[in-house]
Amino acid sequence: MSTTAVPDVAVAAVDEGFWTRNRKVGLVLLALGLLAAVLFGALATGEQARFTLSEDAAGAALEVKGTVGAIVFGLIALAAGGSMLAGLPKRWFVPVLAVGLVAFVLSFLCWQVSAAPTGQNFMPLVNIVRGTFLLALPLIFGSLAGVLCERSGVVNVAIEGQLLMGAFSGALFGSISGNVWVGLLAAAIGGSLISLLLAVFSIRYLVDQVVMGIVLNLLAVGITGFLYERLMQTDAARYNSAPRFSNWEIPLLSDIPLLGPALFRGNIFLYLALLLVLVIHIALFRTRWGLRTRSVGEHPTAADTLGVRVLGLRYRNVIMAGAVAGIGGASYTLALFSFTKNMIGGKGFIALAALIFGRWSPTGALLAALFFGFADQLATYLGAINSVIPGQFLAMLPYLATILAVAGLVGRVRAPAADGKPYIKG
Amino acid sequence: MEPGEIHALLGENGAGKSTLMNVLYGLYQPDEGEILVDGKPLKLRGPSDAIAAGIGMVHQHFMLVPVFTVTENIMLGAEQVRGGIAGFLDRRRARREVAEVSERYNLRVDPDAVIEDLPVGIQQRVEIVKALTRDVDLLILDEPTAVLTPQETEELLTVMRSLKAAGKSIVFITHKLGEVKAIADRITVIRRGKTVGTASPEASRDELAALMVGRTVRLTVDKAPATPGEPVLELANLVVDDDRQVRAVDGVDLTVRAGEVLGVAGVQGNGQTELIEAIMGLRPVLAGTITLDGQRIDGWSTKKVLRAGVGYVPEDRSVDGLVKEFTVAENLVLDVYDRPPFGRGLSLRPDEIGRAARERIEQFDVRTSSAEAPVGTLSGGNQQKVIVARELSRPLKLFIAAQPTRGVDVGSIEFIHSRVVHERDAGTAVLVVSSELDEVIGLADRIAVMYRGRIIGVVGPDTPREEIGLLMAGITPDQQGGSPDVGSAAEAGPTATVDSDPAATTDADAVSGTGTPATTDRDVAATTDGVAPAAEGPGSEDEKNR
Numbered sequence: 001m002s003t004t005a006v007p008d009v010a011v012a013a014v015d016e017g018f019w020t021r022n023r024k025v026g027l028v029l030l031a032l033g034l035l036a037a038v039l040f041g042a043l044a045t046g047e048q049a050r051f052t053l054s055e056d057a058a059g060a061a062l063e064v065k066g067t068v069g070a071i072v073f074g075l076i077a078l079a080a081g082g083s084m085l086a087g088l089p090k091r092w093f094v095p096v097l098a099v100g101l102v103a104f105v106l107s108f109l110c111w112q113v114s115a116a117p118t119g120q121n122f123m124p125l126v127n128i129v130r131g132t133f134l135l136a137l138p139l140i141f142g143s144l145a146g147v148l149c150e151r152s153g154v155v156n157v158a159i160e161g162q163l164l165m166g167a168f169s170g171a172l173f174g175s176i177s178g179n180v181w182v183g184l185l186a187a188a189i190g191g192s193l194i195s196l197l198l199a200v201f202s203i204r205y206l207v208d209q210v211v212m213g214i215v216l217n218l219l220a221v222g223i224t225g226f227l228y229e230r231l232m233q234t235d236a237a238r239y240n241s242a243p244r245f246s247n248w249e250i251p252l253l254s255d256i257p258l259l260g261p262a263l264f265r266g267n268i269f270l271y272l273a274l275l276l277v278l279v280i281h282i283a284l285f286r287t288r289w290g291l292r293t294r295s296v297g298e299h300p301t302a303a304d305t306l307g308v309r310v311l312g313l314r315y316r317n318v319i320m321a322g323a324v325a326g327i328g329g330a331s332y333t334l335a336l337f338s339f340t341k342n343m344i345g346g347k348g349f350i351a352l353a354a355l356i357f358g359r360w361s362p363t364g365a366l367l368a369a370l371f372f373g374f375a376d377q378l379a380t381y382l383g384a385i386n387s388v389i390p391g392q393f394l395a396m397l398p399y400l401a402t403i404l405a406v407a408g409l410v411g412r413v414r415a416p417a418a419d420g421k422p423y424i425k426g
Numbered sequence: 427m428e429p430g431e432i433h434a435l436l437g438e439n440g441a442g443k444s445t446l447m448n449v450l451y452g453l454y455q456p457d458e459g460e461i462l463v464d465g466k467p468l469k470l471r472g473p474s475d476a477i478a479a480g481i482g483m484v485h486q487h488f489m490l491v492p493v494f495t496v497t498e499n500i501m502l503g504a505e506q507v508r509g510g511i512a513g514f515l516d517r518r519r520a521r522r523e524v525a526e527v528s529e530r531y532n533l534r535v536d537p538d539a540v541i542e543d544l545p546v547g548i549q550q551r552v553e554i555v556k557a558l559t560r561d562v563d564l565l566i567l568d569e570p571t572a573v574l575t576p577q578e579t580e581e582l583l584t585v586m587r588s589l590k591a592a593g594k595s596i597v598f599i600t601h602k603l604g605e606v607k608a609i610a611d612r613i614t615v616i617r618r619g620k621t622v623g624t625a626s627p628e629a630s631r632d633e634l635a636a637l638m639v640g641r642t643v644r645l646t647v648d649k650a651p652a653t654p655g656e657p658v659l660e661l662a663n664l665v666v667d668d669d670r671q672v673r674a675v676d677g678v679d680l681t682v683r684a685g686e687v688l689g690v691a692g693v694q695g696n697g698q699t700e701l702i703e704a705i706m707g708l709r710p711v712l713a714g715t716i717t718l719d720g721q722r723i724d725g726w727s728t729k730k731v732l733r734a735g736v737g738y739v740p741e742d743r744s745v746d747g748l749v750k751e752f753t754v755a756e757n758l759v760l761d762v763y764d765r766p767p768f769g770r771g772l773s774l775r776p777d778e779i780g781r782a783a784r785e786r787i788e789q790f791d792v793r794t795s796s797a798e799a800p801v802g803t804l805s806g807g808n809q810q811k812v813i814v815a816r817e818l819s820r821p822l823k824l825f826i827a828a829q830p831t832r833g834v835d836v837g838s839i840e841f842i843h844s845r846v847v848h849e850r851d852a853g854t855a856v857l858v859v860s861s862e863l864d865e866v867i868g869l870a871d872r873i874a875v876m877y878r879g880r881i882i883g884v885v886g887p888d889t890p891r892e893e894i895g896l897l898m899a900g901i902t903p904d905q906q907g908g909s910p911d912v913g914s915a916a917e918a919g920p921t922a923t924v925d926s927d928p929a930a931t932t933d934a935d936a937v938s939g940t941g942t943p944a945t946t947d948r949d950v951a952a953t954t955d956g957v958a959p960a961a962e963g964p965g966s967e968d969e970k971n972r
Contacts, residue, residue, distance in 0.1 A: 306503025307474025
């Protein structure tokens with residue numbers, strides 16, 4: 001019998017249409033650019049908008065006339081959107097999108113800074129960068145906890161509770177012992193305890209992981225709230241006045257303009273967060289532990305048939321996640337404030353959003369956390385210069401961005417395949 | 427087991443073959459009894475013990491992480507690491523090892539390819555390489571040919587022979603007699619969890635089949651020639667994506683006429699599922715049209731499609747066909763519960779539902795304790811009969827049956843097949859999709875072969891199996907009758923599914939010439955002997971003569 005091969009015909013027939021995803025995004029960016037150039041341009045004043053490289057109005061600064069800046073940056077965003085609409089090669093999509101969005105934000109800032117009350121027409125970039133990182137810190141720890149947990153297939157909705165428990169135990173044991181390191185250790189243990197409950201109930205007793213996470217958050221609020229009122233408040237000097245980590249200046253690095261004062265005169269939590277991102281990233285993708293973790297999160301049965309102990313690995317990762325989140329919680333009570341009731345205030349959920357926005361990768365989570373931190377910091381800044389934009393709008397930004405991310409506008413978001421599914425042998 | 431022996435474990439679906447092997451691989455713990463290796467009892471607490479004892483297994487459903495590369499999958503669980511406690515992966519060494527093993531056994535794989543991009547035949551090869559890198563002496567292959575084309579199957583048999591030559595023992599689990607006879611040194615037949623006999627490969631097909639099912643089976647689909655009428659279902663240039671937004675159906679044109687059975691053959695995963703789901707309104711149609719009796723039905727809701735006179739047996743009954751916790755009676759009216767006489771206003775009428783259920787149970791020979799028993803407690807065959815009963819209880823223009831007899835006992839298969847033919851004779855257009863080639867050949871009046879989202883050919887049921895097999899691998903017969911350079915033809919073909927090993931393909935070709943049953947394995951669970959005699963190719967003719 002003689003045969004011929006079928007020609008591998010080009011993918012057929014469906015006209016995807018003019019409106020690809022990239023073009024739609026381009027159109028939105030175009031509209032934003034137009035809005036910026038026209039509206040921000042019109043509203044901006046002729047004042048110089050100064051972006052100072054220091055903590056106040058003094059020193060070197062980038063300056064641009066408000067109207068000019070708003071219009072020029074608006075036009076840049078418009079051009080970026082236009083080029084996407086015209087059919088940009090795929091690999092240029094992300095950088096051009098980034099340029100467009102940054103230009104839009106700058107146009108907005110030119111308007112805001114130039115329209116600020118006289119004498120306040122400046123934006124101290126050091127403060128902004130430092131504030132961004134500060135506000136992003138619990139998010140970074142929280143979303144790393146999420147990465148550790150969910151990469152091994154356990155959904156971690158309990159980040160909020162782990163952060164809170166960490167903050168509480170750090171404050172309590174730091175105060176009692178008078179030692180920051182004891183406080184830090186206690187925070188890690190506190191977070192792990194919440195995690196341990198999550199692990200036992202979701203791995204051993206197969207309770208729905210999301211439901212379990214929510215319950216644990218409530219439990220953490222309850223326990224810490226109760227102990228706060230009954231214990232801490234009775235003798236705050238003894239139980240709620242933990243020593244704090246002081247700022248460490250890193251030699252040389254702290255002399256870099258802008259980044260130096262913003263980043264390298266921070267406390268241990270800042271350095272730890274950045275270090276953890278790096279370590280977890282490398283560990284996840286380059287080590288045996290990482291390979292096994294990812295396999296257990298994607299296809300636990302396959303891992304099991306190769307002798308990987310699925311449940312053991314999940315226990316270990318979930319508990320480690322709790323420790324990381326616990327330390328994140330302590331970044332409040334061992335560096336900034338005394339413990340107060342429910343002091344995490346939803347940051348754990350934003351961390352969850354950062355995890356998804358960052359596509360379950362440590363570096364992605366870092367970037368997402370910084371973005372959310374920036375939005376937060378900007379809201380504070382706008383409040384300080386009496387902006388017409390209510391800060392609440394900016395506070396909504398993280399959630400809005402997450403919804404867009406999950407809806408697939410920023411590329412496909414794919415969770416680990418076995419995320420949230422309990423593993424039952426056989 | 428002897429060293430260097432291929433031992434076939436033969437048995438019907440659900441006979442206990444896979445369970446036995448999972449015990450041997452340490453996944454399940456035995457309730458009683460022990461396993462002896464080299465005369466010593468072996469206690470397996472888990473797969474790692476089994477691997478340490480030199481036992482490897484290729485599971486029926488591949489145990490590969492889809493988003494990992496070939497190398498990552500192979501190194502998992504036995505990672506080469508550097509850097510002490512940190513345990514950095516030594517990918518370079520792992521890749522070298524993969525290359526080495528695949529070289530030694532002639533199992534070509536790209537170490538850096540991502541699993542989800544590979545066709546199943548290659549994925550299986552990765553599984554075998556994975557076992558071999560672990561230095562196994564005993565390799566268990568659980569239903570390895572279920573997802574392969576006849577050509578891929580033939581190639582797998584070649585691989586098994588070379589492994590045997592290298593001194594490895596192989597346990598080959600299957601329910602396909604042809605493969606067993608082609609390769610096994612010794613055959614153990616299992617029925618209902620018990621060993622019922624050992625046989626040598628010289629035993630005849632009928633003997634083996636009888637051992638397997640416990641009685642002499644005569645399964646033929648008796649049917650008169652079809653009298654096709656007007657076209658009922660017409661698909662024009664249909665395009666559908668799968669769940670991952672990858673094109674699954676890529677420009678399909680197809681017509682099903684009243685009073686004929688159109689069988690869709692093809693290796694699983696070539697777009698059959700998506701095609702059917704698109705017709706049923708379960709999956710968006712991206713382009714093209716679906717016409718039922720002259721009326722466009724693409725874009726309709728599933729309910730509307732069903733009401734238009736389409737009956738549908740979904741391929742996975744437990745997920746799409748039945749609500750397991752509901753009673754048999756309730757499942758029998760899932761499609762018409764809101765219509766008289768079963769529903770009135772906002773309420774159901776249980777009496778009517780029960781009465782109709784008892785009638786259907788009688789008619790369709792559903793073996794159940796009562797109409798009120800949860801449908802999940804029934805056997806697979808009886809569950810399937812419930813679905814068939816429900817779908818055939820409406821006046822139909824078109825009846826679609828996807829994998830109608832998968833995991834169904836022999837008696838029920840017989841029954842379901844006769845109902846399908848009966849429906850055809852009543853003038854309904856019937857579309858049957860099955861990955862069991864024998865079933866398609868037995869039932870269909872015309873066979874459409876699907877390959878990579880396209881209908882690669884429509885042939886009559888008397889087309890030789892080998893030709894259909896090649897179609898399933900994406901190779902169309904050369905009308906001009908050119909030189910029989912099969913190897914290069916396959917090489918020029920889409921390399922994804924067609925294996926580009928010239929030797930293997932030529933081998934398959936030789937087989938079809940001589941009529942050796944190597945590629946013409948017959949699925950005993952579906953048919954044992956003489957499926958529609960007229961529908962058989964020369965290969966099968968030879969078989970019968972023997």
